[in-house]
């Protein structure tokens with residue numbers, strides 16, 4: 001009896017509609033945010049770029065020449081559901097979804113492929129940091145850039161793992177485009193907004209994210225069904 005009860009609890013914790021909101025030992029914007037962002041703005045990030053990255057950029061370039069339109073990046077795309085949704089929303093542009101998790105990427109791929117009528121999407125398993133670095137090194141500019149529900153890294157000591165506290169942050173800005181970030185942790189979005197302001201002196205507000213139609217990503221769906229508040233930040237980085 002005890003065993004079956006335990007099983008029920010475990011499966012209900014994992015199920016859609018029962019997602020817990022983010023808890024953190026941080027009570028406001030991280031006190032080290034400004035010094036961290038400024039330090040990263042001053043020191044170029046020198047991580048070696050994985051060899052396969054050039055091959056990925058070659059594939060993107062070839063497809064982009066074929067499709068035309070804007071290059072739209074879905075960074076940390078998870079299963080790629082959001083990338084497929086974007087491909088339908090922007091049929092004349094090329095959507096590139098990148099995630100480091102093979103497991104997530106292969107989850108719904110064949111089902112999604114069947115639903116899509118156009119051929120304007122590429123998905124890659126890679127570290128997005130390498131992709132951002134090589135794109136920036138080659139002066140690529142994005143039309144749109146989506147960062148949907150990044151890992152929040154809510155522990156105070158993990159500021160440097162959040163995208164705005166990471167040394168890659170100036171590179172992300174350099175890629176330009178209409179950038180959109182969504183999260184279920186308001187602090188993450190507040191910090192991201194402040195970090196952009198520190199970097200380029202442009203302030204855009206953090207807005208509550210309100211559903212117009214369906215959820216765009218699996219995480220968004222999970223949070224929506226759990227009744228969590230969601231937040232969104234958008235900025236046009238095209239003129240940078």
Ligand SMILES: C[S@@+](CC[C@H](N)C(=O)[O-])C[C@H]1O[C@@H](n2cnc3c(N)ncnc32)[C@H](O)[C@@H]1O
Pocket residue numbers: 075076077078079082098099100101104126127128129147148149150151217218219220
């Ligand atoms: C919370 S999930 C959100 C997934 C998806 N965007 C969604 O909303 O359903 C965060 C995703 O970011 C991916 N990720 C985190 N760091 C990454 C990195 N350095 N390179 C590529 N993907 C990364 C993870 O594998 C994971 O799929």
